[in-house]
Amino acid sequence: MRRPPDLLVRAAHCYEQTGDHAQAARCHEEAGHPLKAAELWEQAGDPVRAADCWLRARRPGRAAACLLSARRYEAAAECFEQGGDLLNAGWTLVTRTRSFATAEQLFAAAPARTAGERLRRRLGRQLAAARAYGESDALLSTLAGVPERIGSLAPARERAEVELWAVTAADHVRRPDLGALIFAASYRAAVPGCADRWQHWAARVLGDTTGVPAGPAPPDPAQT
Structure with missing residues (x-):
């Protein structure tokens, strides 16, 4: 049975007060609060789960930063691309992986206004x-x-x-x-x-x- 969001938030607050950021993050995820869950997963030292929450919160740039810290370079590049940041998507691939052809395609398509x-x-x-x-x-x-x-x-x-x-x-x-x-x-x-x-x-x-x-x-x- 799914617990009511208000109870989940109260539980998350209690977990956070005791320093259990992972359990607090799980509660906020279940309550439908991906932004807060993402912040707590970062504090819990789980950047991959944080990235998933940032994506659900439509913050692909923050997701990419988390995946970079976890050395998930291909996935980080996909997040940059999803957010429209083709320059950083290409740069991640050309400096951190061997996907040079894909990096070149991203650079070729990247808008450059300045x-x-x-x-x-x-x-x-x-x-x-x-x-x-x-x-x-x-x-x-x-x-x-x-x-x-x-x-x-x-x-x-x-x-x-x-x-x-x-x-x-x-x-x-x-x-x-x-x-x-x-x-x-x-x-x-x-x-x-x-x-x-x-x-x-x-x-x-x-x-x-x-x-x-x-x-x-x-x-x-x-x-x-």
């Missing part, structure tokens, strides 16, 4: 060609041009996205020199959090953070 989105789409398509066929000349040319362009991109979040995509692409083709140049340009452009990302990247890829800034770039006197 200069940053157009640059990311080009990086994605060229990385797909580099990984599938070893054709990296076009990608290397695009990566070499990123440092001069990154500071002019808008909106601001696109600068951080392009930084991430470009450095990741440089890593895939084993060009840490280009990755360092991209970080340096991002740092000069005062992209938030760049210094921390650059430090972590240098430690992981180069094994040495010498010369990498440890804090935000100082303000540009010409702009103050």
Whole structure:
């Protein structure tokens, strides 16, 4: 027999008070509250069940984030695609799987309304060609041009996205020199959090953070 929703919510509250987020999530699922259930499944450390609830709540982007954390990359790409985010769908496939042809199709179909989105789409398509066929000349040319362009991109979040995509692409083709140049340009452009990302990247890829800034770039006197 199905329990009344109000009783299920009361039970969920009791479980949540005791820290049993999984049981609280089950109660909210049964009561027909997928949004709250999704949040509780995340707190319970079950991103796959959380993703299922986010999908039922029509939040495919949140579902994709959960599936990425669970390393369900193909499923995450499907969620991005379902939500209309073809760029991130393609990027997930080209960087996390070997589904390069599908990634290329997604990039080809992806709308790109801003200069940053157009640059990311080009990086994605060229990385797909580099990984599938070893054709990296076009990608290397695009990566070499990123440092001069990154500071002019808008909106601001696109600068951080392009930084991430470009450095990741440089890593895939084993060009840490280009990755360092991209970080340096991002740092000069005062992209938030760049210094921390650059430090972590240098430690992981180069094994040495010498010369990498440890804090935000100082303000540009010409702009103050």
